[in-house]
Amino acid sequence: xxxxxxxxxxxxxxxxxxxxxxxxxxxxxxxxxxxxxxxxxxxxxxxxxxxxxxxxxxxxxxxxxxxxxxxxxxxxxxxxxxxxxxxxxxxxxxxxxxxxxxxxxxxxxxxxxxxxxxxxxxxxxxxxxxxxxxxxxxxxxxxxxxxxxxxxxxxxxxxxxxxxxxxxxxxxxxxxxxxxxxxxxxxxxxxxxxxxxxxxxxxxxxxxxxxxxxxxxxxxxxxxxxxxxxxxxxxxxxxxxxxxxxxxxxxxxxxxxxxxxxxxxxxx
Numbered sequence: 001x002x003x004x005x006x007x008x009x010x011x012x013x014x015x016x017x018x019x020x021x022x023x024x025x026x027x028x029x030x031x032x033x034x035x036x037x038x039x040x041x042x043x044x045x046x047x048x049x050x051x052x053x054x055x056x057x058x059x060x061x062x063x064x065x066x067x068x069x070x071x072x073x074x075x076x077x078x079x080x081x082x083x084x085x086x087x088x089x090x091x092x093x094x095x096x097x098x099x100x101x102x103x104x105x106x107x108x109x110x111x112x113x114x115x116x117x118x119x120x121x122x123x124x125x126x127x128x129x130x131x132x133x134x135x136x137x138x139x140x141x142x143x144x145x146x147x148x149x150x151x152x153x154x155x156x157x158x159x160x161x162x163x164x165x166x167x168x169x170x171x172x173x174x175x176x177x178x179x180x181x182x183x184x185x186x187x188x189x190x191x192x193x194x195x196x197x198x199x200x201x202x203x204x205x206x207x208x209x210x211x212x213x214x215x216x217x218x219x220x221x222x223x224x225x226x227x228x229x230x231x232x233x234x235x236x237x238x239x240x241x242x243x244x245x246x247x248x249x250x251x252x253x254x255x256x257x258x259x260x261x262x263x264x265x266x267x268x
Contacts, residue, residue, distance in 0.1 A: 014094075014243050019111050020232040023247050026115025027230065032206065033126040035190050036165065037222035038256060041229075049085045051225060051252060059259065062157045081254065085227045088121035089248030090114055096241045114247045118230070125253035126222050127208045130167075130215050133261040140267055143175035144168065144214055149199045152216045152262040159259070164218050165190050166201040171211035176203070190219055216262040223256035 028034060043051065059074035092110040099107050135155050139148045153160050168176070180196040180203055183189060194202045201216065209215070227250040234245045255261065 014107070014234045014245060016232040016234050016245070019114075019245065020230055020247070022111050023115040023118070023232060024230050026112055027119040027122070027249070030116050030119025031123045031126070032191065032193065032204075033123055033130075033222060034224070035192075036217050036219055037126060037224045037253075038220050039224045039226065041226050043225055043227055049227075051083050051085065052080050053083055053223060053225070053254060053256070059157070061155060083223075083225065083252040083254045085225070085250055085252045086125075087248050087250050088118050089246060090117040091244055091246035093237075093242050093244045096243075099243075110245065114232075114245070118247060118249050122224070122249065122251060122253065124208065125251075126224065127206070129222055129253050129255045130217065130261060131213070131263070132255050133215070133263040134258050135262045137262060137264050138267055139264055142212075142266055144172055144264060144266070145175075146179060146199060148264065149201060149216075152264060153199065153201070155262050156216075156218070156259070159218065161200075162218050163188055163190055164201050164216050165194075165204055166198065166214065166216055167204050167206050167209060168214045169209045169211045170205050170207055172214060173205060212266045214264040214266075216264075218260040221255065221257050221260035223254045225252040225254075227251060 063072060065071050092114060094106055094110060137148060137152045137155070139145065149166065153164070156162070156164070176198055180198045183194065183197050183202065189202060191202070191204050194204050196203050230247060230249050232245065232247045234243055236243055
């Protein structure tokens with residue numbers, strides 16, 4: 001029997017505006033590095049794919065200062081870097097039968113996965129930008145040590161006491177586990193998934209990192225330019241009786257402040 005004029009059709013269920021809000025929430029949830037980034041939406045709707053953004057240079061490592069001696073003063077330098085806007089997109093195709101059968105929730109699952117897919121793409125780009133850090137600590141051996149962590153912290157200079165995240169590969173966890181303690185003030189946690197602290201650093205595990213690298217990161221180290229808000233569109237294939245839903249985000253990820261990142265490189 002044919003569906004009546006008042007019956008439920010797939011076109012009634014696929015609402016790009018509603019799906020967009022849901023995908024956007026899922027997208028942001030899957031950008032793990034988002035709390036470490038300054039998000040700039042001022043370029044939404046403006047022309048141009050290549051953008052020039054300011055970038056702060058590193059003032060250099062702190063030096064020993066004797067009693068009565070002046071602390072050396074360095075001038076902050078600002079340069080510019082060009083970033084190119086890119087588009088991350090993904091789509092799904094839903095058959096009328098799959099959605100209208102009532103078995104499971106293919107529309108809801110598809111919405112969730114679209115947000116996850118684009119969120120992971122943005123997150124991967126932010127993680128890649130961390131790897132361009134200019135301040136490095138070489139660690140002799142295959143494991144991070146407490147002394148190497150303090151060496152890395154020292155590179156923040158006067159910002160040493162600002163909340164800082166230690167991001168490690170899961171392979172590094174065993175070496176540090178005995179020294180990781182519970183965080184007492186959860187309101188100061190920068191990233192979700194924080195498992196504790198060590199040497200005053202909030203510990204987060206990410207297997208997007210290699211086992212031979214780790215990072216100390218402070219909020220504002222990364223930049224995320226949003227050129228256009230998330231867009232969700234749908235279209236019907238009236239022959240196959242399917243609906244295609246696509247979502248895309250135009251953005252640029254970059255390392256905004258070199259002074260807020262330290263990279264550990266394990267040399268063995």
